[in-house]
Amino acid sequence: MTQAVTVENVHAHLQALQDIADANDGNRGAGTSGYEASAQYVEKTLHDAGYTTQRQDFSFIYEEVHESxxxxxxxxxxxxxxxxxxxxxxxxxxxxxxxxxxxxxxxxxxxxxxxxxxxxxxxxxxxxxxxxxxxxxxxxxxxxxxxxxxxxxxxxxxxxxxxxxxxxxxxxxxxxxxxxxxxxxxxxxxxxxxxxxxxxTMEERETFNVIAETESGRDDNVVMLGAHLDSVGDGPGINDNGSGSAGILETAVQLGKVNKLNNKVRFAFWGAEELGLLGSDHYVADLQDNDPAALDDIATYLNFDMIGSPNHIIGVYDADESTYEAPVDVPAGSAETEDVFTDYFDGIDQPWVDTEFSGRSDYSAFIAAGVPASGLFTGADGTKTPEEVEKFGGTAGITYDPNYHTPADDITNINMDALDIMSDAIAHSTITLAQSTKAINGKSSRGKSGQPAPTVLPDGVEAA
Missing domain, CATH: 3.50.30.30 (Glucose Oxidase; domain 1)
Incomplete structure (x- = not known):
């Protein structure tokens, strides 16, 4: 799977998002034509890969600054x-x-x-x-x-x-x-x-999440991946968060070639994250109000928000609190979800660091609802340390993404090495958990014979 999800294909999705921003007032913010075009690109790509997509609508307050x-x-x-x-x-x-x-x-x-x-x-x-x-x-x-x-x-x-x-x-x-x-x-x-x-201007508008899932796999033990698709209003948002969206989009495309999965995998492209995590909050609240059993069926949630920062770290949400005490309650199974990433990085001798399990991105509503979670992050407005430079290169004393939330967060803002490393990690974690979440929630996927149902990969695609 890591061989199938190539950085070239992920970057091609980012170029498409850049082209969309260029054609739509320079941004892809919630409630704008740029967001609509971004969603249409994601939907077409998923449809071409064999998925059925769903839009989940919700209202929000649209803001447009005229003078500041x-x-x-x-x-x-x-x-x-x-x-x-x-x-x-x-x-x-x-x-x-x-x-x-x-x-x-x-x-x-x-x-x-x-x-x-x-x-x-x-x-x-x-x-x-x-x-x-x-x-x-x-x-x-x-x-x-x-x-x-x-x-x-x-x-x-x-x-x-x-x-x-x-x-x-x-x-x-x-x-x-x-x-x-x-x-x-x-x-x-x-x-x-x-x-x-x-x-x-502040006014109520409508926007939406885009949701898609695999046809195969048990639907009472769903592995869910999410990334916010919207940008800030002040730029194209290619790192934040075109990068995470492109990473899970290409993973979905390649996973669509897999003939059999033990666990269903669901992909979410969140709307209005930049306005306060609104899309993911709406998704979880809707399940809590209307289908709590479906919420319980989510085995774990993986979040990807900024995976191509120019002065990057390779960060994993610190769900086991080994470096940072979390300012939020950490659901059981989150530390084991983190292990999927860290064990992978350790296995390929890729340095990584903990990043605070703070709830500052779209996993917030999931962990508040008791769903295990972890994810990847290459850094935003924090400052890179000399110790991190020794691990990852780059420049100490400046932020991980100096173009965070600015018009300069464009296609030139992406670090291809970080994007490659993180895209592979997304692919690995997805296929690993599609096979089994036993370490997270004790559930073993079983075929009709009572034996573990094999995951059948297309020719030339490796599991990890």
């Missing part, structure tokens, strides 16, 4: 790099011009964090950490702030989401840790006045 700027008015006059938070409330057309003020407690999560601070009619400057961006924007509004600037608590740009529309929240934008600390230092010396402009 952040500037220091005084004591200096300069433009500041700010990234508006998804779902942020807009400012008036003329923007918000006001003095900066900080909460009593830097994180600004609750009313108590603002006790004794005068932020009424001002722009609150708060630190990332300990609570959601949405909670920070709500707390700032409740304290009387006209807007909120959230600065990062680590290196790199801060590109965040409020997680949904919050009418009682302040307009919110994100800046780097360095910028936030510089502004705090200026505030200590005297008043600082900023101007934030954020005008936008």
């Amino acid at each position: 700027s952040l500037a220091e008015v005084s004591p200096d006059a300069r433009t500041v790099d700010g990234i508006p938070m998804s779902y942020s409330q807009p400012t008036p057309a003329e923007g918000v011009t006001a003095e900066l003020a900080a909460p009593t407690t830097a994180i600004g999560c609750t009313a108590g964090d603002y006790a004794g601070a005068d932020v009424a009619g001002k722009i609150a400057l708060v630190s990332r950490g300990e609570c959601s961006f949405g909670e920070k924007a709500i707390a700032a509004k409740a304290a009387g702030a006209d807007a909120v600037i959230i600065y990062n608590n680590t290196t790199g740009a801060l590109n965040g989401t409020l997680g949904g529309v919050e009418p009682d929240s302040a307009p919110a934008t994100g800046v780097t840790q360095e910028e936030g600390q510089a502004l705090l230092a200026k505030m200590a010396a005297g008043p600082v006045t900023m101007k934030l402009v954020l005008t936008k």
Whole structure:
């Protein structure tokens, strides 16, 4: 299977997604013509490989930013790099011009964090950490702030989401840790006045997930793979997440040539991930409400979000918490799912590292519902360490993907070595689990004779 899933074919899918973005205002965001064309490409490719596809519709809030700027008015006059938070409330057309003020407690999560601070009619400057961006924007509004600037608590740009529309929240934008600390230092010396402009359209629209599954294999022990198909509105999203989508798409194409599988394999191309994991959340919630038995029939979920980062790591979600304590509950069977990847990498002498099992991507709803999960990740806005350079090459001190969530996340942003390694790992994990999930959930697939049903591969295709 790893020989059948070639990096050339995966890259060809990425080129198709790039061409789609080029023909559709430079992006493939949810609710746009670019997303529709991306879905049609995926559907045609799957149909040609013998699959039946299904669209699962759901509604979401479409956002289109018309004008966005952040500037220091005084004591200096300069433009500041700010990234508006998804779902942020807009400012008036003329923007918000006001003095900066900080909460009593830097994180600004609750009313108590603002006790004794005068932020009424001002722009609150708060630190990332300990609570959601949405909670920070709500707390700032409740304290009387006209807007909120959230600065990062680590290196790199801060590109965040409020997680949904919050009418009682302040307009919110994100800046780097360095910028936030510089502004705090200026505030200590005297008043600082900023101007934030954020005008936008926010309206309800429809989008969808694309789902397909193999015909063969037991349907009460489904192996599920997922990757989000949508991009941010500000670029073609070829690494994030054309790469994961292309990886599972080519795996589906090659798996379609397999005559017999022990376990059914289901592929999901999620919509509106960039707006808060909406597609995968909808899928799981729909099963919980309407078909909980079908949710129980998912043996494990494998997530692939960014597998071609230019300054990459070879990362595996740390479901066994051997490096990072997970900030979420880890369902039983997740560590064994992780082992499928790590054992494969160890077997081919491929270095790898743990990446935090944080729930920041489309596996979040699955693990919240108790479904085992793991996945692969080559890095986003984190900073590469010297130790990682020794393992994978690249450059220390810069982010794994310097073009993350920008117009430069295009076809030239893909690292072919990372894409090749990760595509093979997707292929290996898929065929391995299609044969057996016994290590994960104790279930052995049986044929009519009571013996394990063999997986029959096409000529020239190896199982691993």
